[in-house]
């Protein structure tokens with residue numbers, strides 16, 4: 001929640017905009033906060049620093065505390081193409097976070113599915129019914145894929161040797177598949193996801209979209225990619241064989 005608050009207040013951008021490590025009073029003024037909130041902002045800064053997103057610069061007791069972003073902290077910058085803050089905000093959105101307040105009650109009940117969110121709906125049922133949350137969610141996943149894809153196509157290049165076709169199962173809006181397709185232009189990359197996620201997306205180059213339910217059918221391909229599926233999808237045990 002501290003990191004969420006820091007992102008929403010624009011803390012990473014305020015630290016980054018300063019030439020060199022920034023002091024508490026400078027942060028309060030550049031973030032446009034009431035001066036009376038300075039002691040509370042200091043606590044927030046300490047928490048964010050303890051989580052590894054900020055470095056605290058203070059040599060002696062008499063020195064003024066100053067802060068700079070760590071490499072992890074730079075991932076929270078809104079305009080960083082590898083922004084990880086969007087995913088953090090979505091995971092902490094009340095839609096996904098609220099059920100965790102009832103975990104102990106859920107454990108005590110005989111019945112109950114672990115993937116139920118707001119209004120008793122299953123996660124994907126809910127996402128499909130709430131276009132605003134769906135956009136937030138898909139955008140966050142796409143940004144995460146941008147970051148991971150960069151690593152996968154560079155560091156994991158050899159894993160794609162001899163692969164002519166690939167299907168990204170539950171591949172969201174296709175950022176991961178697009179990055180792989182761009183790195184390997186000879187490969188056909190198919191993205192399978194639910195219809196509401198793929199609506200409005202069009203095939204392009206060597207990327208194809210297939211709307212459907214992975215529990216019913218998966219397009220045939222040399223390789224199947226599964227990235228960040230929720231446990232229910234991973235453990236339900238009825239993923240069909242690729243045709």
Ligand SMILES: C[S@@+](CC[C@H](N)C(=O)[O-])C[C@H]1O[C@@H](n2cnc3c(N)ncnc32)[C@H](O)[C@@H]1O
Pocket residue numbers: 124141142144145169170171172173176192193194197212213214215226227228229230233
């Ligand atoms: C956590 S997201 C991961 C998206 C993508 N793999 C990524 O890492 O960016 C899970 C995805 O699974 C999709 N999904 C859920 N149930 C599905 C189903 N039965 N068939 C196909 N896709 C499904 C969701 O729409 C969502 O895009």
